[in-house]
Amino acid sequence: MTSERIEALKKRRQEEMKAIKTRDQSPYGWTLLIIVLGIVSVLFINQSHYMWVFPLGILIGFTLERSRFCFTASIRNPLTLGTTKLLQAVILALMVSTVFFFILQVLTLDIGNFLISEVPGTLRPIGWNTVIGGSLFGVGMVIAGGCASGTLVRVGEGFTLQMVVLMAFIAGALLAGVFHYSFWYDSFIEGREAIYLPNIIGFIPALLLQLTVLGLLYAGARKFAKRKNI
Amino acid sequence: MNKIFNKVLKAPWPYWAAAIILSLLNVFLLMFTGAPWRITSGFLYWGMWVLEKFGYNDFAGSYFEIYGGFTAGESFLVNTVSVLNLAVILGALLSVLISSEFKWRRIKNFKQVAFAVFGGLLMGYGANIAFGCNIGAFFSGIPSFSLHGWVFGVFMVFGGVIGSKILMRYMV
Amino acid sequence: MKTMKEEFLDCMHEACPIPLIKASKKLQKMKAKDLLIMKTDHNCSITNVIEWVDKQGHKMDYIEIGRGEWEIYIEKVDSHE
Numbered sequence: 001m002t003s004e005r006i007e008a009l010k011k012r013r014q015e016e017m018k019a020i021k022t023r024d025q026s027p028y029g030w031t032l033l034i035i036v037l038g039i040v041s042v043l044f045i046n047q048s049h050y051m052w053v054f055p056l057g058i059l060i061g062f063t064l065e066r067s068r069f070c071f072t073a074s075i076r077n078p079l080t081l082g083t084t085k086l087l088q089a090v091i092l093a094l095m096v097s098t099v100f101f102f103i104l105q106v107l108t109l110d111i112g113n114f115l116i117s118e119v120p121g122t123l124r125p126i127g128w129n130t131v132i133g134g135s136l137f138g139v140g141m142v143i144a145g146g147c148a149s150g151t152l153v154r155v156g157e158g159f160t161l162q163m164v165v166l167m168a169f170i171a172g173a174l175l176a177g178v179f180h181y182s183f184w185y186d187s188f189i190e191g192r193e194a195i196y197l198p199n200i201i202g203f204i205p206a207l208l209l210q211l212t213v214l215g216l217l218y219a220g221a222r223k224f225a226k227r228k229n230i
Numbered sequence: 231m232n233k234i235f236n237k238v239l240k241a242p243w244p245y246w247a248a249a250i251i252l253s254l255l256n257v258f259l260l261m262f263t264g265a266p267w268r269i270t271s272g273f274l275y276w277g278m279w280v281l282e283k284f285g286y287n288d289f290a291g292s293y294f295e296i297y298g299g300f301t302a303g304e305s306f307l308v309n310t311v312s313v314l315n316l317a318v319i320l321g322a323l324l325s326v327l328i329s330s331e332f333k334w335r336r337i338k339n340f341k342q343v344a345f346a347v348f349g350g351l352l353m354g355y356g357a358n359i360a361f362g363c364n365i366g367a368f369f370s371g372i373p374s375f376s377l378h379g380w381v382f383g384v385f386m387v388f389g390g391v392i393g394s395k396i397l398m399r400y401m402v
Numbered sequence: 403m404k405t406m407k408e409e410f411l412d413c414m415h416e417a418c419p420i421p422l423i424k425a426s427k428k429l430q431k432m433k434a435k436d437l438l439i440m441k442t443d444h445n446c447s448i449t450n451v452i453e454w455v456d457k458q459g460h461k462m463d464y465i466e467i468g469r470g471e472w473e474i475y476i477e478k479v480d481s482h483e
Contacts, residue, residue, distance in 0.1 A: 013467070025327045052259070097257060131385050142393025178292040
């Protein structure tokens with residue numbers, strides 16, 4: 001909410017700023033849009049392998065930038081500032097995608113007679129690698145000022161610092177994914193199968209359980225924001 | 231007209247709207263490409279591509295050797311996740327140019343770089359041993375009903391708590 | 403009219419969330435009705451600051467002063483009012 005004095009200050013500062021010339025960048029934007037549309041149509045005409053990945057990636061990047069959606073902030077802000085709108089949005093997104101992923105999985109699978117590898121989605125085994133990896137990732141994203149998606153978006157926004165993060169991310173990926181991978185694979189991953197929730201408790205209970213847990217987390221986040229004032 | 235432009239292409243979208251759009255885009259990715267949104271393996275692909283250009287190609291026991299997906303001697307556009315990542319960068323650039331908010335944002339001091347490198351290394355290492363980052367393991371893993379998504383999420387929050395303590399203590 | 407102070411906080415080239423944490427520390431030291439002028443070039447700052455300031459009950463608005471640079475104005479409201 002604004003006030004009279006802020007309005008007066010805004011006016012004064014806007015007068016002072018008039019001397020500074022700023023350039024309209026939108027022509028570059030529209031040009032880039034035409035190029036992107038051109039690439040998309042070429043991909044579609046050739047029925048390319050990438051004809052869906054490319055336009056969907058563009059839309060994801062656009063949405064993330066436009067909304068300033070940030071997974072890191074969704075975890076960090078409740079702890080450092082007591083605000084939870086982003087956390088609530090992330091939980092909401094998980095709820096919406098849970099429902100649609102469920103529909104897709106039920107429609108695709110021959111229920112009662114399917115392999116884990118046939119389930120649409122990202123299904124991976126659990127081990128100490130998940131625990132250690134998740135913790136390292138959590139520390140890293142807060143001190144680097146952005147997660148994997150946030151880093152990509154900020155590179156697009158022109159942040160030199162996030163280009164450094166990206167290079168370090170790639171170096172870390174190489175260290176783990178090439179040079180140390182056989183250690184992690186042999187110790188924790190080999191021979192394990194992903195745990196698919198509907199296989200344990202059934203399809204409908206899995207959906208209801210997951211939505212309930214996410215709903216409780218959403219309500220908890222709201223309550224936390226009301227109580228905590230930093 | 232100008233009002234609509236300001237609302238859609240200038241003012242930030244509400245988080246909840248972005249949440250719904252992002253989940254639908256993720257569902258479309260799963261529907262049309264057979265796999266949901268993921269990022270990390272694309273970074274590994276870029277790294278291996280660079281190593282190969284420098285003449286290193288001993289990738290025995292690596293992630294891609296076990297699960298497939300790295301084509302030796304190919305352009306870095308051969309991998310789906312690599313293309314997806316480039317598209318996300320391009321999409322963000324598109325948005326920031328249309329709203330006239332692009333700027334080369336320079337680095338302020340060495341402290342920033344040190345934390346950026348350290349954080350980036352931790353993220354890259356953690357994501358590659360855990361089968362994914364905040365997107366692949368968390369944002370796509372949980373809706374896939376794979377328990378690893380929840381485990382990853384819990385420990386990502388745990389790491390986030392430690393990271394926030396470091397941030398408040400050393401970075402402000 | 404009593405004199406009101408204008409404080410200035412330069413957060414250019416600072417990474418998220420440092421601008422907002424600095425602002426919250428500065429606001430704590432300020433008196434009610436003082437104005438804080440914050441300068442930032444971080445795209446995420448706007449949404450983060452709006453949410454936090456709204457929650458605190460202060461008054462605020464912002465203008466874009468250059469391409470990808472913003473000035474945020476916060477008027478401190480006494481929480482005991």
